[in-house]
Amino acid sequence: NDVSFLAENSATLSLPAGITSYSAPNGSQFRALTGGTLNLSTLTSYSAGAGTTIQANGTSSVVNLSGVTSFSASSATWTNTQIYAQAGGTVNLSGLSSITTGETDAVASGTGSTINFTNLSTYSGDKFNATRRFRAESGGVIISPNLTTIGGRTSVELSGNTSVLDLADLTSVNDVSFLAENSATLSLPAAITSYSAPNGSSLRALTGGT
Numbered sequence: 001n002d003v004s005f006l007a008e009n010s011a012t013l014s015l016p017a018g019i020t021s022y023s024a025p026n027g028s029q030f031r032a033l034t035g036g037t038l039n040l041s042t043l044t045s046y047s048a049g050a051g052t053t054i055q056a057n058g059t060s061s062v063v064n065l066s067g068v069t070s071f072s073a074s075s076a077t078w079t080n081t082q083i084y085a086q087a088g089g090t091v092n093l094s095g096l097s098s099i100t101t102g103e104t105d106a107v108a109s110g111t112g113s114t115i116n117f118t119n120l121s122t123y124s125g126d127k128f129n130a131t132r133r134f135r136a137e138s139g140g141v142i143i144s145p146n147l148t149t150i151g152g153r154t155s156v157e158l159s160g161n162t163s164v165l166d167l168a169d170l171t172s173v174n175d176v177s178f179l180a181e182n183s184a185t186l187s188l189p190a191a192i193t194s195y196s197a198p199n200g201s202s203l204r205a206l207t208g209g210t
Contacts, residue, residue, distance in 0.1 A: 004029040007036030010060075014039040020067075021045040026076070029053045032061040032089060041067045048102065050076035056089030059112065066092045066116075073102030073125065080105045080131055085140060088112035094143075098122040100152075105131045108140030111162070117144040124152035131155075136163040137182075151175045153198050158184040158209070177201045180209030 001023040007013040008031075019042050026049040032038040034057075041064045052074055056063045071093070073081035080103035085091045087110045094116045103125050108115045117123075123134055123144075134150060136142050137159035144166040150156060150173050157179040158165050168189055174196040180186035186209070 001025075002028075004031075005038055005040070006031045006033070007038040008033040010035040012037040012039060015042050017042050019043065022047070024048045024052045026050040027052065029055065030063050030065075032056045032058075032063045034058045035060045037062045037064065039064045041065070043068050045070040047072040048074045048081040050074050050079040053082045053084065054091055055082070055084045055086065056091050056113075057084070057086040059088035061087075061089035062092065063090070064092045065096075066094045068093060069095050069097065071096050071099055073099060073104040075102040075126070079103070083107070083115060084109070085113040085115045086110055090114045090116065092116045093120070094118040096120055100124050101126055103132050103152075105133050106142065107133060107135045107137065108142050108163075109135075109137045111139035113140040115140075115142045117142060117147065119146055120144050121146050122149045122151075123147060123154060124149065125154070126152065133157055134165065135159070136165050139163055142166060145169060148172065153177075153201075155179060156186070157181075158186040160184055175201075177203070179204045179206070181206040183208040185210040 083106040085108045135157035139162040141164040155177045161183040
């Protein structure tokens with residue numbers, strides 16, 4: 001607890017099997033850069049402090065948090081927990097079923113960049129001061145085949161016609177905003193027939209988006 005981790009330049013940094021929980025200090029970072037692998041698959045619990053970051057940047061860079069089943073994002077005022085897959089990196093949170101506390105900003109940016117939320121059913125939060133996105137851009141992909149609910153004043157954003165948000169199983173999208181831009185097409189499944197807009201919400205199509 002109270003540490004940051006960095007794996008870079010094709011290095012692999014792993015934790016032993018006995019480490020199963022992590023309490024993140026303010027400003028802490030889990031980072032895999034330039035092909036590094038941060039293998040934290042032994043963790044089952046992640047609790048974030050203010051302004052925390054989980055980042056995989058660069059081709060073959062991986063942050064493996066596939067064992068995490070309990071996730072608490074930053075709840076401090078005007079801060080969030082950033083989950084960023086960039087420039088071909090992968091963040092693996094495939095074991096997580098829900099994000100419902102604090103504020104989370106999840107962005108997959110660039111071709112080959114992937115955030116793996118395979119088992120995630122709910123993406124929301126209970127704090128409303130900082131940026132809260134569920135965004136794929138410039139060819140990035142968020143894998144979420146079991147996602148049924150997005151809420152908590154999240155902005156759902158798709159940018160670029162090769163970017164992918166996996167929204168096919170959604171049944172509830174109240175209290176969110178939507179953005180499609182740069183020739184992207186953002187669609188909701190047939191199950192979504194009603195929408196309750198929060199204060200300040202927006203439905204936007206920009207620069208050729210649908």
